[in-house]
Amino acid sequence: xxxxKRASPGTDVEKNPLxxxxxxxxxxxxxxxxxxxxxxxxxxxERLAMDKLTPVYEKRRAVAKSIEKFWPVALMNNSMISFxxxxxxxxxxxxxxxxxxxxxxxxxxxxxxxxxxxxxxPYFTDSVLKKEYKYVPPPAASDxxxxxxxxxxxxxxxxxxxxxxxxxxxxxxxxxxxALTKLHPRVAEVDGDDDDMPAEAGSFFNFFExxxxxxxxxxxxxxxxxxxxxxxxxxxxxxxxxDSEEEDSEDDDDDAEEIDLEKPRAKxxxxx
Numbered sequence: 001x002x003x004x005k006r007a008s009p010g011t012d013v014e015k016n017p018l019x020x021x022x023x024x025x026x027x028x029x030x031x032x033x034x035x036x037x038x039x040x041x042x043x044x045x046e047r048l049a050m051d052k053l054t055p056v057y058e059k060r061r062a063v064a065k066s067i068e069k070f071w072p073v074a075l076m077n078n079s080m081i082s083f084x085x086x087x088x089x090x091x092x093x094x095x096x097x098x099x100x101x102x103x104x105x106x107x108x109x110x111x112x113x114x115x116x117x118x119x120x121x122p123y124f125t126d127s128v129l130k131k132e133y134k135y136v137p138p139p140a141a142s143d144x145x146x147x148x149x150x151x152x153x154x155x156x157x158x159x160x161x162x163x164x165x166x167x168x169x170x171x172x173x174x175x176x177x178x179a180l181t182k183l184h185p186r187v188a189e190v191d192g193d194d195d196d197m198p199a200e201a202g203s204f205f206n207f208f209e210x211x212x213x214x215x216x217x218x219x220x221x222x223x224x225x226x227x228x229x230x231x232x233x234x235x236x237x238x239x240x241x242x243d244s245e246e247e248d249s250e251d252d253d254d255d256a257e258e259i260d261l262e263k264p265r266a267k268x269x270x271x272x
Contacts, residue, residue, distance in 0.1 A: 039156050044149045050109055053227075060230065061099065067233075071100045074232040080220050085204035087184055093205065096121035100229075102222050108155070111135040111164055112222050116208075123180070125172045129208045132167040133218055166218065168211035180205045 023031075064070040072094045075081045085091055099117035113132040118124075137154065144152035173179035180203040187200035197214050207217050231237050 036156055040147070040149070040151045043151050043155060047109055047150075050104060057226075061101065064229070064233075065099060069095060069097075070233055071097045071229070074225060074229045075100075075221075077232045077235050077237065078220065078225050080215070080217065081204070081225070084201050084207070084215065084217060087180070087203060089178070089180060089183070090204045093121065093123045093180060096123075100221075100226065102226050105135050108135040108137075108158070108163075110158060110160075112218075114218055114221055122174060123178050124174060129171065129205075130167075130169055131208055131213075131218060133222075134165045134167060136163055136165050138163060166211050166213050169208045171205060171209055181209045186210055 072091075075094065075097075076085065076091065085094055096118045097116055098119050099115075101115045101117070103113040103115065105111040111133050113130055116129045118127055118129070120127075138157070140157075141152065141154040144154050146152045171179075171181065173182075176182065184203035184206075186198050186202040186206040189196040189199045201215065207213065213219075225232055228237065
């Protein structure tokens, strides 16, 4: 049986009707200006939210201090922190953490200082370990004129890589045998570039003693864990629970004292 082959639907129509859309310079400028307006509003909302949340965090701070190992448990229920604190001796040192606070830069709240407060412990003499992410204004910022909400053009051009300088804090170890950053140093990639990730992260406390933060631990603590600390403590963050298989396979510091930084168990109520 012979016959003509039927044409596919739409063959007489341009294949991609959106391929030749053009944007003139005037419209492009209007869109860019509107996007800057969006950024300004977002920054204002972000700053207002921080102002409103600070007293709430202060209230939580008082309650958290009365709960045994609140912050160690909250931190270890975050997958990134549990990976970097996988050595048992790291967890032992972190178990003395009794308070954690974030101090925002009043001029640039996207920059901050992370403060870990420790009770007396056998590892180091410091009662507070800090890591600052210092705001370094670009040269153009000196000519900025803030709008009525205090937002400047340089704030809209904020770049974490360019405008932020992380700090290093030396830790005063009591015993060289328990100097965690010496026992488990951060190891650079062999023959790697400066931008390469370390071959080994080493101890969690390298976060304080090494200025560079290639794993973005600081951002995870300041922007995720701190704000959601209660849910992390209770183990309510979906997809961020500790991997029990990784815990079972960890054989470092086998002779060290065992600690429990798992999700807290709710106490059973007595029956009336």
